[in-house]
Amino acid sequence: MSVVIDKVFALSTKIIALLVLLIVAWIFTVLLQHSMESINAFGFDFLTETKWAPNLEKFGALPAITGSVISTFLAMLLAVPIAIGVAIFLSEIAHHRLKAPVGVSIELLAAIPSVVYGMWGLFYFVPIIRDLFGGLGIGMLTAGIVLAIMILPFMAAVTRDAMDTTPDILKESAYALGATKWDVVKDIIVPYAKAGIIGSLILALGRAIGETMAVTFVMGNVHKISTDLTAPATSIPVTLANEFTEADTDLYFSSLFELSLILLVISFTIISIAKFYFLRRKRSL
Amino acid sequence: MATIIDVPEEKVLHVNNFEFTYASSETPNIKKLSMPIAKNCVTALIGPSGCGKTTLLRSFNRMHDLYPGNTYEGEVLFEGRNILDAKEDLIQLRTKIGMIFQKPTAFPMSIFDNVAYGLRLQGIKNKSELGDRVEKALKDAAIWNEAKDRLKHDANGLSGGQQQRLCIARAIAVEPEVLLFDEPTSALDPISTQGIEMLVSELKERVSIIIVTHNMQQAARVSDYTGFMYLGELIELGETEELFVTPKEKLTEEYITGKFG
Ligand SMILES: Nc1ncnc2c1ncn2[C@@H]1O[C@H](COP(=O)(O)OP(=O)(O)OP(=O)(O)O)[C@@H](O)[C@H]1O
Ligand SMILES: [Mg+2]
Numbered sequence: 001m002s003v004v005i006d007k008v009f010a011l012s013t014k015i016i017a018l019l020v021l022l023i024v025a026w027i028f029t030v031l032l033q034h035s036m037e038s039i040n041a042f043g044f045d046f047l048t049e050t051k052w053a054p055n056l057e058k059f060g061a062l063p064a065i066t067g068s069v070i071s072t073f074l075a076m077l078l079a080v081p082i083a084i085g086v087a088i089f090l091s092e093i094a095h096h097r098l099k100a101p102v103g104v105s106i107e108l109l110a111a112i113p114s115v116v117y118g119m120w121g122l123f124y125f126v127p128i129i130r131d132l133f134g135g136l137g138i139g140m141l142t143a144g145i146v147l148a149i150m151i152l153p154f155m156a157a158v159t160r161d162a163m164d165t166t167p168d169i170l171k172e173s174a175y176a177l178g179a180t181k182w183d184v185v186k187d188i189i190v191p192y193a194k195a196g197i198i199g200s201l202i203l204a205l206g207r208a209i210g211e212t213m214a215v216t217f218v219m220g221n222v223h224k225i226s227t228d229l230t231a232p233a234t235s236i237p238v239t240l241a242n243e244f245t246e247a248d249t250d251l252y253f254s255s256l257f258e259l260s261l262i263l264l265v266i267s268f269t270i271i272s273i274a275k276f277y278f279l280r281r282k283r284s285l
Numbered sequence: 286m287a288t289i290i291d292v293p294e295e296k297v298l299h300v301n302n303f304e305f306t307y308a309s310s311e312t313p314n315i316k317k318l319s320m321p322i323a324k325n326c327v328t329a330l331i332g333p334s335g336c337g338k339t340t341l342l343r344s345f346n347r348m349h350d351l352y353p354g355n356t357y358e359g360e361v362l363f364e365g366r367n368i369l370d371a372k373e374d375l376i377q378l379r380t381k382i383g384m385i386f387q388k389p390t391a392f393p394m395s396i397f398d399n400v401a402y403g404l405r406l407q408g409i410k411n412k413s414e415l416g417d418r419v420e421k422a423l424k425d426a427a428i429w430n431e432a433k434d435r436l437k438h439d440a441n442g443l444s445g446g447q448q449q450r451l452c453i454a455r456a457i458a459v460e461p462e463v464l465l466f467d468e469p470t471s472a473l474d475p476i477s478t479q480g481i482e483m484l485v486s487e488l489k490e491r492v493s494i495i496i497v498t499h500n501m502q503q504a505a506r507v508s509d510y511t512g513f514m515y516l517g518e519l520i521e522l523g524e525t526e527e528l529f530v531t532p533k534e535k536l537t538e539e540y541i542t543g544k545f546g
Contacts, residue, residue, distance in 0.1 A: 095353075096353040097353075167390075169386055169388060169390050170390050170392065171351075172348060172351065172384075172386070172390075173384075173386060173390040173392070173452070174392070174402070175348070175351060175379065176346060176348065176379055176383060176384040176386075176456075177379065177380070177383070177402060177403035177406060177455065177456070177459065178376045178377070178379045178380035178403060178406050178407070178459070179376075179402075179406055180376060183406060187392070187394075187402070188392060188393075191393050191394065192393050
């Protein structure tokens with residue numbers, strides 16, 4: 001009897017696992033199918049063209065790609081050092097009475113839906129950026145900052161978790177040689193948890209690059225590449241969120257699909273790199 | 286009640302009415318414990334599991350301070366001061382009272398860097414001085430021959446027994462006064478165990494050693510003095526041979542003859 005149950009269980013989990021693969025392949029196929037018209041019309045020029053003019057039936061993805069890359073880069077630039085600092089503080093430096101409450105609040109922050117960050121950014125950050133740097137207050141800089149604030153708690157929490165996997169006995173061995181807390185952090189914890197830390201940074205990067213709701217309000221949706229970080233701009237998710245309802249021609253529609261395909265490929269690449277790190281780490285343990 | 290001899294040698298540590306309580310414990314885990322630790326001798330601590338051997342050992346380098354809420358009472362005298370004092374410089378203390386753990390704990394770095402670690406912490410940067418002292422420590426820990434051609438390799442590539450000797454090299458490189466060993470061979474094979482035991486006997490020329498062990502033959506082989514602990518108390522401390530051949534306390538006798546534990 002139990003043998004039968006085992007078999008049924010094994011079979012059903014296998015089917016579910018295959019189903020997941022199937023869904024991924026399905027999404028990819030649908031995106032590719034709907035992108036075909038745009039791919040046929042523009043070819044590789046789609047990736048390098050800077051004009052996005054729906055009324056002229058001319059579509060280029062470069063401003064959206066650049067916007068995604070730069071806002072994400074800005075967000076990482078701001079968030080990584082702070083997140084690592086917070087993680088170090090929480091895992092080794094903080095007084096034990098502070099550890100739990102601060103740790104929990106960070107996890108709570110990580111659970112706030114991104115649309116809330118977006119609204120908060122629009123009503124509080126946009127005016128601040130406007131006052132500080134001039135312009136509309138809407139654009140790459142604001143988006144980068146809001147994204148940074150959004151990914152920071154997640155990044156800090158996962159980095160702390162990675163650091164906490166360092167065995168106590170390894171830390172104790174360093175303390176037993178006369179190491180200070182700072183010595184232990186930089187010589188033992190960071191090298192030991194390096195793969196996990198990098199993995200968590202890349203996961204956060206993946207979240208930032210695909211993020212839609214947090215930046216839709218503060219980006220501006222202007223298809224223009226500007227050297228001015230305070231000028232309105234756009235990113236792939238922002239374009240998709242703003243324009244799908246307006247896509248009145250097949251080519252417009254198809255171009256948006258191609259944009260989402262590009263985003264999917266970028267995200268997949270990032271997640272694969274993260275996975276690679278996590279896997280390598282598991283093997284080495 | 287308890288039979289605790291005085292030692293004729295100079296005392297490197299002197300424990301007086303020492304009590305220790307873990308944060309989560311309501312009663313003391315070590316109770317009113319007094320004992321001398323003789324200089325340049327090996328003192329073994331034996332006793333059934335949970336009697337407080339590790340707890341006592343980790344008090345001597347204030348390891349318990351890494352975790353909140355643990356409390357010490359009484360005195361542990363070292364170099365004429367009570368090292369349980371709140372003002373004690375723990376970084377300094379731990380360079381003088383080193384520790385070898387139950388499981389080998391090679392750091393995730395090269396063999397050389399492992400041994401040089403404590404030296405670098407003390408601010409020694411000079412390449413040739415570092416090189417000399419690392420070599421000397423590796424030789425003293427009887428691992429030089431196996432390590433000399435792979436100093437730059439990751440220390441985790443060494444076998445368990447080699448790693449434990451590496452940990453000993455790392456600890457003696459900073460030239461401590463006292464070395465604390467907590468069951469250093471319990472994770473090792475018989476040959477490696479023998480190697481570590483020989484090392485302990487050689488090292489006592491330069492350092493005073495306290496070794497916790499579950500293996501009574503080991504205690505008999507390596508130590509000059511043996512303390513028997515039971516339920517957080519020191520029941521008997523005596524010269525090793527005497528303690529094993531003619532124990533003064535009934536509990537000691539029952540334990541070493543295998544009646545419990
Ligand atoms: N971190 C801790 N918090 C609370 N109690 C502890 C802690 N570590 C040990 N104890 C308790 O303190 C007592 C002594 O433990 P200790 O580890 O010193 O025993 P031991 O003699 O080293 O045993 P073993 O031979 O099994 O290693 C035990 O009753 C144990 O349950
Ligand atoms: Mg123990």
